[in-house]
Amino acid sequence: MRTSDLAKRAGVRAETVLFYEKAGLLRPPPRTESNYRCYQPADADRLSFIRRARELGFDLSTVRQMLAASDNNGQDCSTIDKMAREQLIEIQQKLADLKALESQLRSLVSQCAGGMISECRIIEALASGTQSTRSDLAEGRPNS
Amino acid sequence: MRTSDLAKRAGVRAETVLFYEKAGLLRPPPRTESNYRCYQPADADRLSFIRRARELGFDLSTVRQMLAASDNNGQDCSTIDKMAREQLIEIQQKLADLKALESQLRSLVSQCAGGMISECRIIEALASGTQSTRSDLAEGRPNS
DNA sequence: TCTTGACCCTGTAGTTACTACAGAGTGTAG
């Protein structure tokens, strides 16, 4: 398999394959006489593994460790387990943040009734929070 | 106010203030004789506006447009409204993605019963999806 | 045989929103 064939199988770009090699996730495959990379089906599996882990939000260095662990069958499962649990907690935190953000944004959007900027509720909401009113958002020193 | 005073008021770093100036969000303030930046309270309001918008997930170019709109009181509110609605949709999409991700990850984590890597359910789950079994994750060409 | 087009290679620069210096100058307290 050539680089682009491997890439297609996993649904990534050829550049990404090269990037993963440089990043130490994919091993340098043998080359043809003309220096083209030559991949085996097993490489496609490894690449799919990487993609699945990435889609679950694991970062590259975590994926690297997972691959190392999976290459090392005798090892204890707890490292991997710990990484997954940490990732879960991180995702749950992000989820909570995003939920809060969504409700704030929804309330922001619901307040807009059209009309002029000067009475825009969205701008007002973003400007409020300090004691100042919207009339002086560092105006008076225009820059253009 | 000096740069770091302004920064403290909005809870950002001094470098971030400079960065926002370079990015065209904060206007270059007047300088002292020795070339130090001299901010007014209104600049703090503008910076807070930026921070609030950023915390709601708006990107810098959107924030720039919002500031431009808010500097231009006569303008119609619909541009801002549109930006906020688009942002809401984006956040809702991310929220949905993250929810799906969380449940996948939760099921992954719940399957781990400890033990050796060779029978790790987490690795298995990441490796599955193609027809291949976990025994051949591009092994056989170790690289170290 | 020559050419065209589609690949492949390496290496570098761009993206976002900052953060972290390096190397220089300034201001003030002891």
Next chain:
DNA sequence: CTACACTCTGTAGTAACTACAGGGTCAAGA
């Protein structure tokens, strides 16, 4: 006078790719 804390500019680093530039290779068609 000196130490220390600040300021300035400019550049390089972060994550995970993406997008070239400038070269080489290969197979099919004229």
